[in-house]
Amino acid sequence: MDTSPPAGRPAPAPVDLPLSLDRASGVGLARQLAAQLRAAASGGTLEPGQRLPSTRALALALGVGRNVVFEAYEDLLAEGFLIGRDRSGTFVAPDLAVDRAPAPARPAPSRSARWLQRDVPEPQLEHPGPPDLLAFRVGQTDTAALTRGEWRRVWRAVADAPLPGDYADPAGDPELRGAVAAYLKRARGFVCDPDDVIITSGALQGVDLIAQAVLAPGDHVAFEDPGYRLARQIFQERGARITPLPVDNDGLRLDALKGGPDAPLLVYTTPSHQFPLGVRLSIPRRLALLEWAQTHDALIIEDDYDSEFRYGAAPLPSLASLDTAGHVVYLGTFSKVLSPAVRVGYLVAPRPLRERLLRVKSRLDAHTSWPVQRALALMITGGHLERHIRRMRKTYAARRAALSGALSGSRAHARLMGLEAGLHAHLELDPALDAADVSARARALGVLVPTLTPYYLGGADRNGLLLGYGGLDLPQLRRAAGLLARALADAAGHR
Structure with missing residues (x-):
């Protein structure tokens, strides 16, 4: 059975709201309920425009008579915290000012606690960099070519x-x-x-x-x-x-x-x-x-x-x-x-x-x-996976060719290697160039390209850059490769 609310109508607040009525407090149950609903609406637990449970449903959940809920709702309607809509229900006022106080900070142990002494190294991940940079990210794939009809049919099954x-x-x-x-x-x-x-x-x-x-x-x-x-x-x-x-x-x-x-x-x-x-x-x-x-x-x-x-x-x-x-x-x-x-x-x-x-x-x-x-x-x-692989082979092959073409004018300074397979290539630089310098120049032009050095455990014996091309479409790839070629030329000119 479909229990979703009608189109255009907000879902009702759950009946298991954090409400607790104390019959021994000396304060009337309706007043207690009104105070707690008022605090929930003012503090943002109930969102502006949120539909409240019906008086019957909330009364059953709280184990009180329906009149208790009805009286609490009436008080809040009169105060402007709630509004009523004919045949639609009772709602938190949509223009209610909400005081969203930050959540209290969790208690923190001392940094010297015995169970915090073991060092946990940072994972050695590829960082994406700012979103305004074109990035030769290794391990990134293109999901846009995944046939959505096939993908949806599989998940429906x-x-x-x-x-x-x-x-x-x-x-x-x-x-x-x-x-x-x-x-x-x-x-x-x-x-x-x-x-x-x-x-x-x-x-x-x-x-x-x-x-x-x-x-x-x-x-x-x-x-x-x-x-x-x-x-x-x-x-x-x-x-x-x-x-x-x-x-x-x-x-x-x-x-x-x-x-x-x-x-x-x-x-x-x-x-x-x-x-x-x-x-x-x-x-x-x-x-x-x-x-x-x-x-x-x-x-x-x-x-x-x-x-x-x-x-x-x-x-x-x-x-x-x-x-x-x-x-x-x-x-x-x-x-x-x-x-x-x-x-x-x-x-x-x-x-x-x-x-x-x-x-x-x-x-x-x-x-x-x-x-x-x-x-x-x-x-x-x-057969969906292998059809997708065949499509992506052509897509990535075109990007590989575009990368190679865009860097063809840089052969005096760099050699593109590792193009026989995969989604990334290695750009081996002339020994006279400094990979970190080329990477910094490329970044200044808007291109993020990692050096090989972090991938070595010992001393690096190659001077190069790593070019992941799987996540860049053809226009992006041509632009990124063109800017990298410019960075290479600039670095060579400053030798």
């Missing part, structure tokens, strides 16, 4: 399904796990069973699940340098010792991986489109990394965060599809193909590790939101 009345499987909705397994087979040539898949609340939760299930404080993690700062921060906060692995144009360098007692327990890599440099891990290095992991009984985390978007380059097989010994955990996400707002990812883990991961996930959040999971399952099984 979810709304028509019965809502589960209990906690769901921590591994995830079986329909979504099956859809993900089938999708990985089609899109990545990676054959896995739906029971190997765990649905997560984003890829970073997958990283944290693995860290909690595998690592003890002091364990050794090898991490690409430069690399994904938030993932690295998770390992650090779980007590891991991080060893940076340098990255060249063929991906992470295996010569930096130690063996013997110093061999890392875990290696984190982004082989399909290295974050942030955008290079791809070569086939010989993929095979060598797998052999190293098997020899040293180590685990590899393969973060395949944006492999759906490739531009003219043949896809390389995932590490997980080449793994024959169960040493790879594969991470995927819907953040890049749809939006980071979806907050759903997945991982595929070897069976013995999977059970440990599920124990951790069960105590963290029980399971990822069921309605969102079911909607994504319908998007995949209905």
Whole structure:
């Protein structure tokens, strides 16, 4: 039954207003009720123009006779706090002056409290910057091209399904796990069973699940340098010792991986489109990394965060599809193909590790939101997701081409790299230029562009900028790239 108010009529105030009548106070119940309603209207608990409950409904809620409510309303009508409208009800006067006093401050403990002594580092996020700046933000996607009809149909189907009345499987909705397994087979040539898949609340939760299930404080993690700062921060906060692995144009360098007692327990890599440099891990290095992991009984985390978007380059097989010994955990996400707002990812883990991961996930959040999971399952099984990916490949390819074209005149000062895949590129600068100086000049012109330096754990061995182009439309991208080219020319002219 539709219980919404008629069109144009305000919803009535709830009958469970903070009202309390004291029969032993010596003050009449009607006067008490009038005083409390007057305070609620004056203080903003009842909004100007708000329709009040009927006298019958409020009397039932308070356990008093209807005449008590009627008398209180009459007093407030006479005072101008309320107005009555024929056949519509009783309302707070729409022009009533409201004294919205600020809420009292919550009590604050001493900063020296024992339970406040542990430092909690700031998350290493990309900051959007002022809204008037054009921003080359990494990880931002374009949702405008998502077909709204398909999106609405999927959510209507979810709304028509019965809502589960209990906690769901921590591994995830079986329909979504099956859809993900089938999708990985089609899109990545990676054959896995739906029971190997765990649905997560984003890829970073997958990283944290693995860290909690595998690592003890002091364990050794090898991490690409430069690399994904938030993932690295998770390992650090779980007590891991991080060893940076340098990255060249063929991906992470295996010569930096130690063996013997110093061999890392875990290696984190982004082989399909290295974050942030955008290079791809070569086939010989993929095979060598797998052999190293098997020899040293180590685990590899393969973060395949944006492999759906490739531009003219043949896809390389995932590490997980080449793994024959169960040493790879594969991470995927819907953040890049749809939006980071979806907050759903997945991982595929070897069976013995999977059970440990599920124990951790069960105590963290029980399971990822069921309605969102079911909607994504319908998007995949209905073909909507892959149609959207095909559309966005063309869209992002056009933006990539526009970026490359707009910066073509800057080749004497900078080289655009990492364009084979993904939603961002790396602009390698002439060693004579200072990336921070170029970034500052671009910002002065109205363009926000981050440098590579914060992505390094050790000292930066590259001088460059990071250009996320997924969230800029073509006119914005051309303008931002043109202003960046101007900043490059200005910096080169001041050498």
